[in-house]
Amino acid sequence: MAGPSRREVLALGAATAAATLLPSRVFAASPTQTPLYGLSAFGDLKYAVSFKNFDYVNPDAPKGGTFNFAPSSWVFNQNPQTFNTLNSFILKGDAPPRMELCFDSLMASALDEPDSSYSLVAETVTIAPDRNSFTFKLRPEARFHDGSPLTAEDAAFSYKLLKTDGAPDFSIPLAHLADAIADDKQTLRLVFDGKQTERLILSLIGFPILSKADIEANGFKGGMRPLLGSGAYRVGKVAAGQTIEYERVADYWGKDLPVNRGQNNFDRIRIDFYLERRANFEALKKGDVFFREESVSRSWAIDYDFPAVKEGRVVKREFPTEKRPRMQAMALNQRRDRFHDIKVREAIGFCFDFEWTQRNFFYGLYQRSQSLFELSDYRAEGKPTAAELALMEPLRGKVPEEAFGEAVMQPVSDGSGRDRKMLGTASRLLAEAGWKRNGAFVQNDKGETLTLELLTDEEVFSRVLSPFVENMRAIGIDATFRIVDTPQYQRRLSAFDFDLVVVAFQFSPTPTKDDMEQFFHSRSAAMPGTRNYAGVADPAVDALIDAVGVAKDRQSLVVAMHALDRVLRARHDWIPNYLNANHWVAFWDMFGFKEPKPDYAFPVETLWWLDKDKAAKIGKA
Known part of the structure; x- marks a missing residue:
C-alpha cells in the first residue's frame, strides 16, 4: 500500500529573513546551528524559499463539492472495507482511510521529490552540532480545530505518546528518540540517543501532532470519538462501518500558506464502505461513487463497458504508477516450524504457475x-557488483549461496497449470527437507503432515489462487484456502496467526532503515502489528538493513538495497x-486535475477539484 498524502505546507513568517533560511544539501552535510526551511536526504531541494506553490497543483483550483471515492491505498490500522474506531494511530481496531488528513505534522514531503521535507507546523528546523538533536520553531498561528493553539508542548507530548502507545508504524521509528522537549511554546527539541540513523528524522517529522489537552481529557484508546486535529479536514458525518465524511475546515489555519495553494479543494471527502468489491463497482456504475481504482484484471478487461462509459460520462484511463519500490508477494510465516527450512519455502514457490494464471x-x-522492490532502482539485476559484494562477502556462509550469483528469479512454467518439471522440482525439495510422501500427503519423521492455510479476506483470490493451492496438494502439502471477514483477517495479521497471506506495499522512494525494519528485521519479527509477516529474524539480514541506514548518498543506498534484495530473494x-505498472482508474467526468501526476504519490482526493461545467454536462451539477 501506498501511503496517502499528508498536507504539504510551507510558508515564511513575515519577520523571517530569507537569508537565514538555507536549503539542505546532502543531509549529512546540512549546516548545523542554522535555521533550515527544508531537509533532503541526499540532494538539493527542488523548491526555493520563495516558491509560490508546488508544480503539480493548480493554484487557482476552485473549492467546493463532494468527492466520494473508493480508496485504493491506506496506512496504519486503516481498513477500506469497514471501521470500528476513529483512532488511526494505535494498533487496536480498524480505522477509516484518510484520517491522517485531519492532522498536521512538523514538516511534509513534496510529491515530486523522492526524499525532501518542507516546513509545515514548524517554520524552521536547526540541527545541533552533534546531529543528535533537532530544534523546531513552530508557527504561532497554528491552531487545533477547536481554536486552541498548537504548541511545542502538544508536539512533545505527541512524540512521547506515539513512542509508548502508538502502533508499530510509530513506536519502531521512535525507539531511538531519547526525549521530546518543549523549550517554550514555539520551540520543540527532539533529542536522540546517538544510535539513530541520519535519515531517521525525515520519517519522524511527518508524524501527526495531537492535542495534549484533548487526550488527557478523553484518552488515547479506540472508539468512535475523533481525536482533536489541526489539519485541512475534520471528521464530519459518521455511520460506523458504513460511511465517513471529512469536512474541509473553512478557517483552517494553514489554508493560505504557499504550498497549500491548489490542494484540499473539495468541501467534503466521502468514503462509503463495501464488504464486497462488486458492490463497490456497482456503486460506481450508479454514480454513488465518483472515483474508483480497479485492482482486478478481469474486471478491467471486460466490466468497464457499462452505459456511462460508452456515453463518455465515465472516463476509463490509466495513470503511471509512482516511482517507488513496490512489493506484491505471498508471505510464508516462519513462526510456524514447518516453514523454517528454506527448501520447503522454495518448493511452495514452485507451485505458483504465473504463466497459466496470466493467460x-x-x-x-x-x-x-521478481523482487521485493519492483519498479525501482533498488531491484537487483544480474550478478552482484564489486560494491555489492563488499557488503555481502562478510555474510558468506550465513546467507544462501544463491545470493552471490545471478539475482534469484521466479521459475517460468510451461503454462499448462500443472507443469510436471516444476512440480517435480518442488517434490524433490520437500523430500530433501525431510518431508516424505505417505498416502495423499507428505509427513516428517515425527509423523506430522505438512499443512498450509492460505488466508485472505478477498473472494477474488479464491479464483486466482485456487490452482496454486491445488498444485501444493499435488505435491503432498495439505493446503487449504480460507476466506474470513475483514476484521478477523486484520486481527490475525496483527497477531501473525496465519500460514500464508498475500500482501502488497509501496515503500518510500528513499527507503530508510526503519522502513526495512518493519518488514525484514529481527526486531520486528516478534512485535505484533509490524509488517514482518514472514517472521524474518536473521542477523545477516539485520546487517544489510544497517547498511541501508548508514548509506551516505543515493549510490551507496542503491548498493545496500541491491544486496538486501539479493539475500531476501535467495532466502x-x-x-x-x-504486479501492475499502472493505475487503472474510472471516474465520472466532473473533475479537473493537472497533468502529469506527481511522480511519488497519487492523492486525487487532495489534488483534484470539482469542475462545475463538466458536472453540469453529465447531470452531476
Whole structure:
C-alpha cells in the first residue's frame, strides 16, 4: 500500500529573513546551528524559499463539492472495507482511510521529490552540532480545530505518546528518540540517543501532532470519538462501518500558506464502505461513487463497458504508477516450524504457475514480480557488483549461496497449470527437507503432515489462487484456502496467526532503515502489528538493513538495497507474484486535475477539484 498524502505546507513568517533560511544539501552535510526551511536526504531541494506553490497543483483550483471515492491505498490500522474506531494511530481496531488528513505534522514531503521535507507546523528546523538533536520553531498561528493553539508542548507530548502507545508504524521509528522537549511554546527539541540513523528524522517529522489537552481529557484508546486535529479536514458525518465524511475546515489555519495553494479543494471527502468489491463497482456504475481504482484484471478487461462509459460520462484511463519500490508477494510465516527450512519455502514457490494464471485469469495485463522492490532502482539485476559484494562477502556462509550469483528469479512454467518439471522440482525439495510422501500427503519423521492455510479476506483470490493451492496438494502439502471477514483477517495479521497471506506495499522512494525494519528485521519479527509477516529474524539480514541506514548518498543506498534484495530473494521468505505498472482508474467526468501526476504519490482526493461545467454536462451539477 501506498501511503496517502499528508498536507504539504510551507510558508515564511513575515519577520523571517530569507537569508537565514538555507536549503539542505546532502543531509549529512546540512549546516548545523542554522535555521533550515527544508531537509533532503541526499540532494538539493527542488523548491526555493520563495516558491509560490508546488508544480503539480493548480493554484487557482476552485473549492467546493463532494468527492466520494473508493480508496485504493491506506496506512496504519486503516481498513477500506469497514471501521470500528476513529483512532488511526494505535494498533487496536480498524480505522477509516484518510484520517491522517485531519492532522498536521512538523514538516511534509513534496510529491515530486523522492526524499525532501518542507516546513509545515514548524517554520524552521536547526540541527545541533552533534546531529543528535533537532530544534523546531513552530508557527504561532497554528491552531487545533477547536481554536486552541498548537504548541511545542502538544508536539512533545505527541512524540512521547506515539513512542509508548502508538502502533508499530510509530513506536519502531521512535525507539531511538531519547526525549521530546518543549523549550517554550514555539520551540520543540527532539533529542536522540546517538544510535539513530541520519535519515531517521525525515520519517519522524511527518508524524501527526495531537492535542495534549484533548487526550488527557478523553484518552488515547479506540472508539468512535475523533481525536482533536489541526489539519485541512475534520471528521464530519459518521455511520460506523458504513460511511465517513471529512469536512474541509473553512478557517483552517494553514489554508493560505504557499504550498497549500491548489490542494484540499473539495468541501467534503466521502468514503462509503463495501464488504464486497462488486458492490463497490456497482456503486460506481450508479454514480454513488465518483472515483474508483480497479485492482482486478478481469474486471478491467471486460466490466468497464457499462452505459456511462460508452456515453463518455465515465472516463476509463490509466495513470503511471509512482516511482517507488513496490512489493506484491505471498508471505510464508516462519513462526510456524514447518516453514523454517528454506527448501520447503522454495518448493511452495514452485507451485505458483504465473504463466497459466496470466493467460487464463489476468488477460495478459500483469507482469511477473521478481523482487521485493519492483519498479525501482533498488531491484537487483544480474550478478552482484564489486560494491555489492563488499557488503555481502562478510555474510558468506550465513546467507544462501544463491545470493552471490545471478539475482534469484521466479521459475517460468510451461503454462499448462500443472507443469510436471516444476512440480517435480518442488517434490524433490520437500523430500530433501525431510518431508516424505505417505498416502495423499507428505509427513516428517515425527509423523506430522505438512499443512498450509492460505488466508485472505478477498473472494477474488479464491479464483486466482485456487490452482496454486491445488498444485501444493499435488505435491503432498495439505493446503487449504480460507476466506474470513475483514476484521478477523486484520486481527490475525496483527497477531501473525496465519500460514500464508498475500500482501502488497509501496515503500518510500528513499527507503530508510526503519522502513526495512518493519518488514525484514529481527526486531520486528516478534512485535505484533509490524509488517514482518514472514517472521524474518536473521542477523545477516539485520546487517544489510544497517547498511541501508548508514548509506551516505543515493549510490551507496542503491548498493545496500541491491544486496538486501539479493539475500531476501535467495532466502525465499516471500514469494513474489505479480504486479501492475499502472493505475487503472474510472471516474465520472466532473473533475479537473493537472497533468502529469506527481511522480511519488497519487492523492486525487487532495489534488483534484470539482469542475462545475463538466458536472453540469453529465447531470452531476
